[in-house]
Amino acid sequence: MENLSANILVVDDDRDIVAAIAKLLELEGYSVVKAYDGIDALEKLAENEIQLILIDVMMPRMDGLSAIMKIRDKRNIPIIVLSAKSEDTDKILGLSMGADDYITKPYNPMELTARVKSSLRRYMQLGDIGSINKTDVIKIGGLALDKSAKELTVDGEPVRLTATELKILELLMENAGRVFSAEEIYRLVWNEDAYAVENTVMVHIRHIREKIEIDPKEPRYLKVVWGIGYKIEKNK
Amino acid sequence: MDTRSKKISKYFKKPARVTAFVLACIMTGSTLFGFVMMKNKSMMLRSDDSYGMIETSYLASENFRSKIRDMYEQLCILGVCELSQCDDDMKYIGNKYLQSDFLYYMDFNNYKYKKTDSGVVPVSDMFDYYVAYRRPDNAEYELVTDEETTADETTVQQDISADGTDSKMLYVTNLPDDVIHEGMSEDDIISNLKNSKNYILRQNDVLSSDMTSSGMMLYYSYNSVDNGRLTNVGESYPNNFLPMGGWYYDNYGRYVYNFGNSEPIKFFAYPDNTEEGHRARWEWIENTVPEDVFWAEEQYRKFSDWWDAGDGYITYTGDITMQSDYEAFSGDTSGLTVFIAPKEGVLENYGKEYAAMVEQYNVTKTVTILLAILSGLMLLYIIAAAAVCGLCHEGENKWYDRIPLEVYCIALDAASLLTVVYSRNKGNSEITTMLLELTNSRTPGMIASYLCSICLATVMIAVCIHVINVIFSRRILRSMFIPKLTAAALNKYHSTEFYKVINAQSMGTKLKWRTITLILTAVIAVFAMTLLYLEDLWSYEGLFILLLIFSGMLFVYTQVRNLFLAKDLSKLDRRIEALRHDKPFNETVSEGSDIKADIDMLDNISDTVREAVDDQIKSERMKIELVANVSHDLKTPLTSIISYIDLLKKTGLDDEAKAYVEILDKKSQKLKGIVADVFSLAKATSGIDVNMEKLDLVRLFNQSLADADDKIRASGKTVKVNVTEQTAPIFGDGNKLYRVFQNIIDNALKYSMDGSRIFLELKRVGDRIIFISKNISSYPIEFTADEITERFVRGDKSRTDGGSGLGLSIVKGFTEACGGRFRIELDGDMFKAMVSMPIAAENEIKTEEKDNI
Secondary structure (H helix, E strand, C coil): CCCCCCEEEEECCHHHHHHHHHHHHHHCCCEEEEEEEEEHHHHHHCCCCEEEEEEEECCCCCCCCHHHHHHHHHHCEEEEECCCCCCCCCHHHHHHHHCCCEEEECHHHHHHHEEEEEEHHHCCHHHHHHHHHCCCCECCCEEEECCCCCEEECEEEEECCCHHHHHHEEEEHCCCCCCHHHHHHHHHHHHCCCCCCCHHHHHHHHHHHHHCCCCCCCCCCCECCCCEEEEECCCC | HHHHHHHHHHHHHHHHHHHHHHHHHHHHHHHHHHHHHHHHHHHHEECCCCCCCCCCCCCCCCCHHHHHHHHHHHHHHHHHHHHHHHHCCCCCCCHHHHHHHHHHHHHHHHCEEECCCCCCCCCEEEEEEEEEEEECCCCCCCCCCCCCCCCCCCCCCCCCCCCCCCCCCEEEEEEEEECCCCCCCCCHHHHHCCCCCCCCCEECCCEECHHHHHHHHHHEEEEEEEEEEEEEEECCCCCHHHHHHEEEECCCCCCCCCCCCCCCCCEEEECCHHHHHHHHHHHHHHHHHCCCCCEECCCEEECEEEEEEECEEEEEEEEEEEEECCEEEEEEEEEEEEEEECCCCCHHHHHHHHHHHHHHHHHHHHHHHHHHHHHHHHHHHHHHHHHHHHHHCCCCCCCCHHHHHHHHHHHHHHHHHHHHHHHHCCCCCHHHHHHHHHHHCCCHHHHHHHHHHHHHHHHHHHHHHHHHHEEEEEEHHHCCCCHHHHHHHHHHHHHHHHHHHCCCCCHHHHHHHHHHHHHHHHHHHHHHHHHHHHHHHHHHHHHHHHHHHHHHHHHHHHHHHHHHHHHHHHHHHHHHHHHHHHCCCCCCCCCCCCHHHHHHHHHHHHHHHHHHHHHHHHHHHHHHHHHHHHHHHHHHHHHHHHHHHHHHEEEEEECCHHHHHHHHHHHHHHHHHHHHHHHHHHHHHCCCCCCCCEEEEHHHHHHHHHHHHHHHHHHHCEEEEECCCCCCCEEECCCHHHHHHHHHHHHHHHCCCCCCCCEEEEECCCCEEEEEEEEEEECCCCHHHHHCCCCCCCCCCCCCCCCCCCCEEEEEEEHHHCCCEEEEEECCCEEEEEEEEHHHEEHHHHHHHHHHC
C-alpha cells in the first residue's frame, strides 16, 4: 500500500488527543498541522497547504460543524469528523454539513489511519477518475465495480472477490438502496430454488464486507437490514 | 345589507306602510264590528239546540221562543204569586215581600204591565192570554205570617164546600169580553179559548195545545237533577215532559228562588206529588241555593238568619243553627190555569220580519268575512314590510322604536285586560256583547260608558298592530326572543353570586334537580286536576288553573333546558374525544350552559395531563442529556488512553512492557464497549433512538444465527434450532432486536457447559411469537431471575471474563423498547431466556408489504 505525503489539519480542543493523532499520522508519513478550535482551524487552513482535515465537533469559540460550513464555502478538501457523539442523528448532521466521513470516539487508531488514507486517495487520485466514464462501471462512494472487467476497486485499490461474491455485489450495487432477502439473492445469484439459505448468503456477505469495509462491524456500504434482508447504501 | 332585501324594499315605502297601518286598524275594527253585528243577529235567529246555526223557521228561532217562554213564565208567576194571594175582590192580602219580589221580577225582565184596581195586568202586543187561579178544593191552606204582613188577619182561611162549586176563581186576561166575561163557568171559558189557533193551555200541572202550535214548545229546556248535578236538559214535548211550575217561599212568605237563581220558576220532569218530582225539587234547591244557607230534611228546609235590608232582597247574616224556626216551602201550583195564543195576524207578520232578518244576517256575514280577509292581508303586508325594514336596518331610530319591546307587550296586555275587566263589570265577558249593548242602549250614561269600551278596544287594536309592526322591524332574527330589558335583567342575574354557585354545579346535579322539578310539576298538575274534578272545589277553579299554568310552564321550561342539555351533551362528547386524542377543542360553551362546569373540569384535566406529559418529556430529555454528557466525558479521556496505548505498542518496548500494554489495550477496549452499551441502553429504556418498522422475526433470527455462525463453530458447542413458523411479522427496531438475539446467543455460548447442547426455539403462541433459549449453565446458578437482568449483574460474581455484565440488561431494555417482553426462568442448572413479541395484525402487514413492493 503506497503512502501519499499530505498535510493534515487535526482540530480538537483536547491537546493530548491532537498530539496522539499527530504522532499516529506522522508515523504513517503525513505532516500534521494542529489547531485547537474552529477559528484556529480556519486560520491554520489559510496559512498552510492542507489536503485533509480531521475535526472534532464540540469545541470552544467555534464548534466543528460551523467550521466545516465555513471551510466548505471555499474548499473542497476531504473533511473527517471525529466526535464523541455517536448517535445516528449526529452522524447524519455532520455528513450533511459537508463532512466526508464520521469517526466516533474512542476511535480505533487503525481505523483512523485507514479512513484517512481512503479519503486522501479518493481526493488526490480519484478526483479526476470521473473522466473514466464507462457505462459498465457502477460507482457507489469509494466502490467502483467494472462489470465488463469483473473488477472491483475500493477507494481506487483493487479488491479480489470470488465469482459468487462479485455476482452478489453486482446485484446489490445495480439496485442500490433496495433490500434483498437471502432467498432473493440466492435465487438470482445461484439460479436455484432457495431453502434455508440464510447461512450461506450471510457467509458470503460477511466475506464481502471483510474485503470492502474498513470496519466490517460498522459497515459503510454493505448493510444488514435486520429482519428483512441486505442492501448496499445509495450514493449520498 | 342583503341586496335582495334592498331590491324588494321599494315595495315597502313609508307612505304605503302608513296607509297600510291605518287601513289595517280600520279594517280590523270593522271586522270586529261585523262579527258583533253577526252575533247580534244570529242570537236572535238561532236556538239553544241548533249549535250556533241560524234557524230557517221562525217558530224554532230563539227570538220567537223566548217571547213565548217569557209570556208563559210571567203568567205562571202572576198566577201563583199574585192571584193566589188575593181575596175574592182581587185585593192582595199576601206577604208584602212576595209582592215586591213579583214586581221586581217583572221590572227586572222588562215585562210590560199595568197596575189596575184588580191587580197587576200584563201587557202584550203579540199574545192573547188568560191566567186564572182557583183555590184547591181539597187542601188545607195555611200561610204563616208575622207582624210584617199587611193583612189584618194572620191567617186566611177559605171555606170550601164539599162539592167544590163554591171555590172562587180569580183571573186576569187581555181577551175581549165576548170571549171571556164574568160569570162564565171554567169549562165554558176553556172551550172558548180552545177556538184560538196556536194556543198553549196549562191546567193545574197538565199542558196541552192544539197541534198547530205544538212546535212552539218543542225543545223547551229545563233544569234537571242528574247524578247530583244540576244540568240543562232539552226535552221534547209531549213525551214524558210536563212543564210544571214550582215556587218556593220561606215561612215569612218570601221567595227563595232569588238566592243566586235568576229563574223565577222552575220546570221539572215529574209532578210534585210523585217521589221523583219531590226529590228533584229538593235537589234543585240544594244545588241552587248556597249550601250553607239551609239544609234539607224530608219535607222542608230550615233557614238561618235571613233578613231584609229593605231593598226587596233577603240577605243571610247569621248562623244557620240559631234560626231553627225558619223554613222553606214548595208552593202549590194546582188550581193554576194559563193560556197563551198569538194574536190574529201576528205570526204572519213575524214570519216576514224573520225572513228579512235572515237576509240581513247573510249580507252582514258576507261583508264581515270579506273584511276579515282584507284585514288579514293588510296585517301580512305590515309584517312583511316590518321584516324587510328590519333586515335593511331601517326604522330603528324612531322614538317608538327605542321603547323596549317589553313595554309594548305590557301595553298590549294592559289594553286587553282593561277591556275585558271593563266589559266584565258590565256583566259581559266579551267586547262583542258590549258592542251589542251599545246598539241597544238608550241613556246618555250608558252610551258614554260603552263608547269608553269601544275606545279601549280601538286603542287595543291599534297597539296590537303597532306591536306587530315593531316586533318585526327589529331585526327579529337577532333580538326578538330575548328583548332588551329581559336581557339586562338576565345579565344582572348572571352576575349574582347565587347564579354563579348554582351554575357551577355539575351537570348531574343540575339534571337531578331538574328531574325533581319535573316530577313536582307532574305531581302539582295531577293534584290540581284531581281537585278540580272534585265538585266541592270548583269554586277554587281559578287557583287550580293558575297551578296548572304554573306547572305547565315549569314542564316546558325543564324540557326546553333538557333539549339544550342534549345538544350540549354531544358537545361534551366531542370535548372528551378531543381530550382523548389530545386535539384542541375550539367549540365555545356559553356561560349559562349546563356543561360549563364539566367542560371546565375537562379543560383542567387536559392542561394537567399536558403539563405532566411535558414534565415527563423534559425529565426524560434531561436524563438523556445527562447520559450523553457523562458518556462524552468518559469517551474523551478514553480516546486519549486508547490512542496512546496504540502509540506505545508502536514504540520499541521490552517483552514485559509489551505484555502490560496488551492488557491495557484489552481493558481499554472493554471499557469502550461498556461505555457504548450503557449509553445505548439508557437511550433504549427512554424510548429514544428506537426506529420501529415492520420486519420478519423469523428472518431476523436466521440472520442473527448466521451472523453468529463463526462464534458457534469456535465454541465447539451444538446448537439445536427449532423454528416452527415460516414467517413472523412484527413491529420492532431491527438493530435492537438483532442485539437481543446476539446477546442471548452470546450469553448461551459463553455460560453453557462445555459439550452441552443449546436449544433455540422460535414458535407462535396465540398472537405472540416467542423465542426461547435453553442451556445448561457451566456455573452453579446462584442468582435470581430478577437479579440477572439488573445492570452489571453476572452469573459469576468474580467478573473476570469478557462480559460487560450488561448483556441481559440490554436484552430486557431493547425487547421492552420494541414492545416485547423478556423473561428468565431458572430450573436447577437450566437457564431459560424467553423473548415474546406481539405479531402484527394481518391487514397492517398487507398494506406494509404493498408499500414495500
